[in-house]
Amino acid sequence: MTSSAIREILKITQRPEVISFAGGLPAPELFPLAEIREATEKVYADHGPAALQYSTTEGHLPLRTWIADRGGLAPDQVQITSGSQQGLDLLGRVLIDPGDVMLVESPTYLGALQAFAPYRPRFVEVITDDDGVVPEALEDQLRTTPAKLIYLVPTFQNPTGRTLSVERRRQLLEITKRHGVTILEDGPYNELRFRGERVPTLFELALADGTPVDDLNVIMLGTFSKVLAPGLRDAWVQGPRPVIDKLVMAKQAADLHSPTLNQLIVTELLDDVLPRQIKIISAEYGKRAAVMINSIAENFPPGVACTDPDGGMFCWVQLPTDAGIDTEPMLAAAVDRNVAYVPGRPFFASGIGHNTMRLSYVTSTEQEIRAGIEALGAVIEDQLVGRAQLR
Numbered sequence: 001m002t003s004s005a006i007r008e009i010l011k012i013t014q015r016p017e018v019i020s021f022a023g024g025l026p027a028p029e030l031f032p033l034a035e036i037r038e039a040t041e042k043v044y045a046d047h048g049p050a051a052l053q054y055s056t057t058e059g060h061l062p063l064r065t066w067i068a069d070r071g072g073l074a075p076d077q078v079q080i081t082s083g084s085q086q087g088l089d090l091l092g093r094v095l096i097d098p099g100d101v102m103l104v105e106s107p108t109y110l111g112a113l114q115a116f117a118p119y120r121p122r123f124v125e126v127i128t129d130d131d132g133v134v135p136e137a138l139e140d141q142l143r144t145t146p147a148k149l150i151y152l153v154p155t156f157q158n159p160t161g162r163t164l165s166v167e168r169r170r171q172l173l174e175i176t177k178r179h180g181v182t183i184l185e186d187g188p189y190n191e192l193r194f195r196g197e198r199v200p201t202l203f204e205l206a207l208a209d210g211t212p213v214d215d216l217n218v219i220m221l222g223t224f225s226k227v228l229a230p231g232l233r234d235a236w237v238q239g240p241r242p243v244i245d246k247l248v249m250a251k252q253a254a255d256l257h258s259p260t261l262n263q264l265i266v267t268e269l270l271d272d273v274l275p276r277q278i279k280i281i282s283a284e285y286g287k288r289a290a291v292m293i294n295s296i297a298e299n300f301p302p303g304v305a306c307t308d309p310d311g312g313m314f315c316w317v318q319l320p321t322d323a324g325i326d327t328e329p330m331l332a333a334a335v336d337r338n339v340a341y342v343p344g345r346p347f348f349a350s351g352i353g354h355n356t357m358r359l360s361y362v363t364s365t366e367q368e369i370r371a372g373i374e375a376l377g378a379v380i381e382d383q384l385v386g387r388a389q390l391r
């Protein structure tokens, strides 16, 4: 195990004068505080001590039923977890044998690499472009390297903000099915779209041809972290019963069950507060994203590329590969100018990506975003000039 680079960086960026694009936290001023307080009181009134009692490992049945109904599943095809982070860990525990090949996007969610690593898979990166995983590259890879699992964040990916196109989703389903690969689809940002049309999940597409849930080669992780509040630690895994049955056993061994009180609170919020929150959060994130993307266009030197996400929380910056800049040491120069980001390298299973960085646009005001991007543009400019002089 290695300590998370992100957490280490967050420690130095706690200073109030630093404008931090480094975090992966949702905007706290948008949390539905009053609604959660009200729901908590209702839960105590309605459930009494049962709200504080041990409960079932699978999770609160009305919550599982709501999730199941939305997805065309039965409640016993849903396991509640303490954050999707626990879902990733439990899936690793249940599905990965040491040496199994696990395909991951290049780059991918760092927390997933950390969750799976203790189970000792062999990570193999799949080539991606602006539309996500490149199907032809996946096919080529599977011909030479058979894999058991592929982990994907297909919608508003962390760290790049990219979304896998519908055509590619269909192709990926076909290819993985043919090669006997199970897809782990992680979708924490699915609902946070601020532009364009909704894209069906891989799970939905796989079900659409009439395949029963228990025969799917897709397991999906969902969470309330980004649409309600991450501190509730309420999330779920949905998929075929044989996998869910194993997850129940793994979950029981890990922590018996997720907090009863929090599951009851979330259940109270599902019908009214959740859809309202999704609208509020998506609209606000959309505004902040636009400010960041426009500021980048105005302030970053030519040759620096940035994704332009349609939703989620992140954009991804690539400095010119031939400039030889490493964003890890550059972070010190950025923090000197009171701006911070996450260097991109830890998001690559293979350790490449020294010229990349992840920026979050959601926890800064529009004014801070403008000032921070201007400062970061100057830092990059300095580095480019410094490098050119060394040549």
Ligand SMILES: Cc1ncc(COP(=O)(O)O)c(C=O)c1O
Binding pocket: 024, 082, 083, 084, 085, 086, 109, 111, 153, 158, 186, 188, 222, 223, 224, 225, 230, 234, 235
């Ligand atoms: C892709 C991805 N998966 C999982 C998680 C973990 O979310 P949760 O709060 O549900 O554990 C995150 C959090 O940032 C994430 O970006």
